[in-house]
Amino acid sequence: MDYSLTTMPTLKSSPTLDQIKKEGYAQDREGKERQMRALSEEFESVLWLEVLKSMKKTVHKNEMFHGGAGEDMFEDMKYQEMAKDMARNGNSGLSNIMMQQFTRALDAEDKAKQMMGATAYTEKK
Numbered sequence: 479m480d481y482s483l484t485t486m487p488t489l490k491s492s493p494t495l496d497q498i499k500k501e502g503y504a505q506d507r508e509g510k511e512r513q514m515r516a517l518s519e520e521f522e523s524v525l526w527l528e529v530l531k532s533m534k535k536t537v538h539k540n541e542m543f544h545g546g547a548g549e550d551m552f553e554d555m556k557y558q559e560m561a562k563d564m565a566r567n568g569n570s571g572l573s574n575i576m577m578q579q580f581t582r583a584l585d586a587e588d589k590a591k592q593m594m595g596a597t598a599y600t601e602k603k
């Protein structure tokens with residue numbers, strides 16, 4: 479199983495970053511919101527991973543109980559999964575704040591499209 483952050487699983491309704499790259503960017507509002515949710519959760523998980531890595535550095539390991547390189551590798555994978563779970567569960571709310579901003583941008587885009595459509599309609603008369 480690949481544990482890289484670019485292929486991390488998100489909520490079932492959200493596409494992964496790799497899926498977005500393959501499929502291209504969504505054109506409809508619902509698709510855009512799903513993609514934005516996935517990207518904001520992924521961004522939050524990267525931040526959580528950095529926090530967890532910094533915390534890990536503060537723990538002194540005793541040579542007698544340290545498992546070596548294998549333990550380090552599995553600890554890193556554990557921290558990646560913890561970061562993904564923390565982002566998915568919305569512990570900090572950062573992805574929710576990002577989604578609010580994205581939604582405002584989509585609302586402004588929709589309003590601009592409506593205004594452009596109304597202007598184009600009145601110009602045709």
